[in-house]
Amino acid sequence: MKRLRRLRMTEPLRRLVREHHVLPQHLIQPLFVVEGDRQRQPIASMPGVERLSLDELEREVEELAKLGLGGVILFGLPNHKDDMASAAWDAEGIVQRAVGVVKRAAPQLVVVTDVCLCEYTSHGHCGVVREGRIANDPTVELLCRVAVSHARAGADIVAPSDMMDGRVAAIRQALDETGFVDLPILSYSSKFASAFYGPFREAAASAPAFGDRRSHQLDPANLREAIRESLLDEGEGADMLMVKPALPCLDILRELRTRTELPLAAYQVSGEYAMIKAAVHQGWLEERRVVEETLMAIRRAGADVILTYFAKDFARWTNERA
Ligand code: PBG
Numbered sequence: 001m002k003r004l005r006r007l008r009m010t011e012p013l014r015r016l017v018r019e020h021h022v023l024p025q026h027l028i029q030p031l032f033v034v035e036g037d038r039q040r041q042p043i044a045s046m047p048g049v050e051r052l053s054l055d056e057l058e059r060e061v062e063e064l065a066k067l068g069l070g071g072v073i074l075f076g077l078p079n080h081k082d083d084m085a086s087a088a089w090d091a092e093g094i095v096q097r098a099v100g101v102v103k104r105a106a107p108q109l110v111v112v113t114d115v116c117l118c119e120y121t122s123h124g125h126c127g128v129v130r131e132g133r134i135a136n137d138p139t140v141e142l143l144c145r146v147a148v149s150h151a152r153a154g155a156d157i158v159a160p161s162d163m164m165d166g167r168v169a170a171i172r173q174a175l176d177e178t179g180f181v182d183l184p185i186l187s188y189s190s191k192f193a194s195a196f197y198g199p200f201r202e203a204a205a206s207a208p209a210f211g212d213r214r215s216h217q218l219d220p221a222n223l224r225e226a227i228r229e230s231l232l233d234e235g236e237g238a239d240m241l242m243v244k245p246a247l248p249c250l251d252i253l254r255e256l257r258t259r260t261e262l263p264l265a266a267y268q269v270s271g272e273y274a275m276i277k278a279a280v281h282q283g284w285l286e287e288r289r290v291v292e293e294t295l296m297a298i299r300r301a302g303a304d305v306i307l308t309y310f311a312k313d314f315a316r317w318t319n320e321r322a
């Protein structure tokens with residue numbers, strides 16, 4: 001008789017035939033950085049996540065490197081916002097200085113920067129607004145400036161998250177022309193217009209003042225279009241692709257895994273984090289087991305790299321066990 005339970009009977013047997021693994025080195029911790037000193041500002045809808053000033057950032061990344069995490073992705077809260085997002089490509093901007101801090105304090109970590117304008121525009125949109133709409137090509141020009149400024153600051157990977165058309169090709173060209181031919185692009189290639197980004201917009205103060213992001217982010221109804229977006233970005237020169245959010249898009253990840261040979265990332269976003277934290281707070285879910293299960297599901301679906309606010313906790317749990 002076929003008895004599949006035979007290989008499930010003991011932990012050593014289960015370990016022997018385990019198909020997928022999640023390790024700290026696969027994970028990227030998102031970090032929010034603010035101006036000032038000794039700042040650790042809590043975010044109400046993301047318990048356990050804080051906005052850090054650069055001195056606190058230094059301490060934090062030393063710890064993350066010791067835990068063996070793969071890297072960090074940085075989001076900045078500038079003091080100054082305007083309709084051109086000029087703080088986003090300022091050589092002395094908050095993210096640009098943060099990159100320097102991380103590279104000095106924790107050279108083992110891969111430093112990813114998020115290339116977008118929404119945290120830097122006065123209206124909270126991801127681009128230049130003309131006649132109430134986001135103008136694609138003028139926005140792409142600004143994104144190129146942002147990417148090059150992150151490259152100059154020392155970023156290891158730039159990750160455009162804006163979903164404008166043609167931005168990967170334009171950023172590749174801008175990086176090549178400024179001498180950054182070896183700097184990889186991780187494209188947020190299949191990014192959906194998702195309600196799960198809500199808490200992030202509190203954390204990064206980037207909620208749009210009017211309208212929403214549906215003129216550029218993907219319709220959650222569309223799988224084929226999501227695959228098309230990612231394959232287009234591959235054609236434009238992306239080195240890695242990303243699906244976002246993660247758990248609501250495991251089908252997209254799985255499908256994309258069969259359609260490209262590029263490494264894939266998935267972003268377990270702020271709302272996915274908040275949802276688990278809320279249930280844990282109520283005593284309804286067991287945090288560690290639920291987090292480990294979601295991360296495993298995301299790896300199983302096809303992600304090589306996972307961006308998650310649980311990265312540090314996961315690495316701690318893993319190190320405790322070892
Ligand atoms: C754009 C950006 C967003 C997130 C990552 N990069 C916000 C958005 O598209 O509205 C969301 C991440 C999350 O929810 O954790 N700069």
